[in-house]
Structure formats: structure tokens, C-alpha cells
Amino acid sequence: MHAAVVHSFDAPPRYDTIAPPRPQGDDEVVVNVLAAGLHPRVRSAANGTHYTSDRSLPLVPGIDAVGRTPQGELLYFVAPDTGPGTMAEQAVVDRRRALPLPPGTDPVAVAAAMNPGMSSWIALRRRVTLQPGATVLVLGATGNAGQLAVQIAKHLGAGRVVAAGRDPERLDILPGLGADETVSLLKDPDRLGPSAADADVVLDYLWGPATEHAITALLTARPERSKPLAWIQIGSMAGADITLPSYVLRAANLQIMGSGQGSVTTAGIIAELPSLAAEIASGALAVNPLALPLSQVEQAWTTPAAPGRRVVLTPAT
Numbered sequence: 001m002h003a004a005v006v007h008s009f010d011a012p013p014r015y016d017t018i019a020p021p022r023p024q025g026d027d028e029v030v031v032n033v034l035a036a037g038l039h040p041r042v043r044s045a046a047n048g049t050h051y052t053s054d055r056s057l058p059l060v061p062g063i064d065a066v067g068r069t070p071q072g073e074l075l076y077f078v079a080p081d082t083g084p085g086t087m088a089e090q091a092v093v094d095r096r097r098a099l100p101l102p103p104g105t106d107p108v109a110v111a112a113a114m115n116p117g118m119s120s121w122i123a124l125r126r127r128v129t130l131q132p133g134a135t136v137l138v139l140g141a142t143g144n145a146g147q148l149a150v151q152i153a154k155h156l157g158a159g160r161v162v163a164a165g166r167d168p169e170r171l172d173i174l175p176g177l178g179a180d181e182t183v184s185l186l187k188d189p190d191r192l193g194p195s196a197a198d199a200d201v202v203l204d205y206l207w208g209p210a211t212e213h214a215i216t217a218l219l220t221a222r223p224e225r226s227k228p229l230a231w232i233q234i235g236s237m238a239g240a241d242i243t244l245p246s247y248v249l250r251a252a253n254l255q256i257m258g259s260g261q262g263s264v265t266t267a268g269i270i271a272e273l274p275s276l277a278a279e280i281a282s283g284a285l286a287v288n289p290l291a292l293p294l295s296q297v298e299q300a301w302t303t304p305a306a307p308g309r310r311v312v313l314t315p316a317t
């Protein structure tokens with residue numbers, strides 16, 4: 001069968017042939033893959049930089065997908081921690097890591113939105129208790145995950161959402177998706193403190209120097225430093241490390257935590273999938289995918305998508 005295959009961490013995957021997968025246990029079934037999202041997490045696994053990578057080659061990338069069983073059942077599923085990924089014509093699904101989808105669900109929309117949406121959905125439901133009316137700052141709101149985070153924060157009860165990012169085109173989109181205020185980290189980063197001084201939760205997709213500046217800016221502008229501030233580190237698009245002055249932890253009620261594999265159990269992540277999938281399938285969350293055939297994987301890997309769009313590969317079956 002055909003699949004995307006990574007032969008070198010320095011090159012995009014190639015459209016290649018591999019042996020068809022075979023189920024190994026009673027909980028496993030082979031599905032025809034309908035759609036698999038090209039997420040940043042997929043890219044980092046394919047170039048060997050993700051913290052879970054064992055750097056073994058060759059590998060089939062892809063961490064989740066939507067597929068159909070021989071009986072016609074539509075499933076969203078998360079790939080096993082070991083074994084081939086989902087960017088192939090067929091994949092083995094462990095039913096314990098799968099979610100049945102209702103008839104009529106758009107496989108491309110679910111494949112595009114589940115992974116990026118999961119980051120903020122799980123952070124706000126598993127890492128903190130989001131109080132109704134709370135203020136949420138999305139740091140890195142112009143990425144696909146950040147764009148969904150703005151919608152999800154509002155959907156889960158935030159009273160005010162401040163969206164901060166660098167891309168001006170995407171910033172212009174965000175008020176229509178629920179952002180009450182936007183801050184350009186490119187043109188006016190000093191506005192971040194006054195704009196988000198009352199934040200209760202920060203969803204941080206950036207880290208690095210951007211986070212160093214944001215922590216200082218928020219705490220300097222904060223009228224009541226003893227008010228709890230949950231800073232949830234989700235991504236590191238601006239840098240892998242920060243320098244954190246010791247006084248910051250003494251001078252404010254700041255709690256820094258992560259949200260991802262390890263800080264939330266696999267069972268906890270799986271438990272959140274049905275509710276998120278239902279919101280995507282219902283159209284409550286705006287999704288704008290770009291579907292490309294699996295045979296164009298090299299082109300998809302190297303051609304940037306338009307602002308706000310997530311590439312989804314659609315194998316021919």
C-alpha cells in the first residue's frame with residue numbers, strides 16, 4: 001500500500017510503498033484512512049526533534065486520523081505510541097484509542113481540528129478549573145492551535161479573551177472568532193501588559209523570549225499580584241527555553257505548568273475526545289482545512305498553507 005515515508009530527518013516524507021498493516025490483538029482493527037492532519041506535532045516527529053522521538057528510521061508520520069472500518073464505521077483515532085503513523089492508505093486502530101463519529105461527519109474537518117483543538121481543550125479542562133467569566137490570554141493566537149484556543153476559551157465560559165500574536169492577517173480574523181482584544185507582538189508588544197493585566201489563565205504556545213517579555217509585562221501591570229495566574233505552557237514556537245527571574249515567583253501568585261503527553265495521562269486525553277469531536281462535528285468551532293491527496297505529501301510538507309488553514313492529507317482508498 002502507499003504511505004508517506006520519512007527516510008531522512010533532513011528531508012520531507014516521500015510517497016512510497018510499505019507492507020499493509022496487520023492487527024495484533026482483539027482490540028485492533030484495520031481501517032481505510034480518509035484524512036490525516038499535518039500538525040506541527042507531526043512535523044517535529046518527522047524531523048526527529050519532538051521529545052518523544054526515538055529517532056528510528058524509516059517511519060510513517062501522522063499521530064491521528066479519521067478512518068472507516070470494513071463494516072462502514074467512521075472512527076477518529078490516535079495512533080499508537082509505537083508503530084507506524086497514520087499517513088497511509090490503511091492503519092491499525094486500537095479501539096481503546098478511537099472514537100466513533102456520527103454519520104455525516106466531515107472527516108477532513110475532524111482531522112484538521114482535533115489535534116490543534118485538543119491542546120487548549122485539555123489544558124482548560126484537565127490542567128485548570130476555568131471559572132465562568134474568567135479572562136484568558138492566548139499567547140501565540142495566530143497559529144492554528146491558537147486560533148482554535150480563542151474559540152475554545154470562549155466556548156468553555158471565558159468572559160474575556162485576549163489574543164496575542166505576530167501575524168497581522170490572522171490577528172484581523174480573531175475578533176470574529178471570539179477575541180475581545182488583540183495585541184500585535186510584532187508592532188506593539190508593550191500593550192500586552194495593560195491589555196491582559198487581569199488574566200486568570202495564559203495559554204502559551206510561544207515560550208522563549210516572547211514568554212519572558214510577557215511574564216514581566218503582565219506582572220508589572222497587574223493591579224493585584226496575589227490574584228492567581230495559571231500559566232499553561234503548551235508550545236514552544238518562539239524558543240525552547242526561558243530565563244525566569246527569581247523575584248517573579250516571589251512577587252506574584254504565578255503557577256507555571258505544562259499541558260501535553262505526560263502531564264495528562266493517555267486515559268485523560270482519550271476521555272476528552274468525545275466532547276471536543278462533538279463540537280467540531282456540530283460546527284460550533286470554525287475550521288478551515290486544506291485537503292490535499294497523500295500522493296502530494298512532499299508538496300504539502302514544503303508549501304505553507306494560507307493563514308488559518310490546516311493541511312489535511314487524504315489517502316486514495
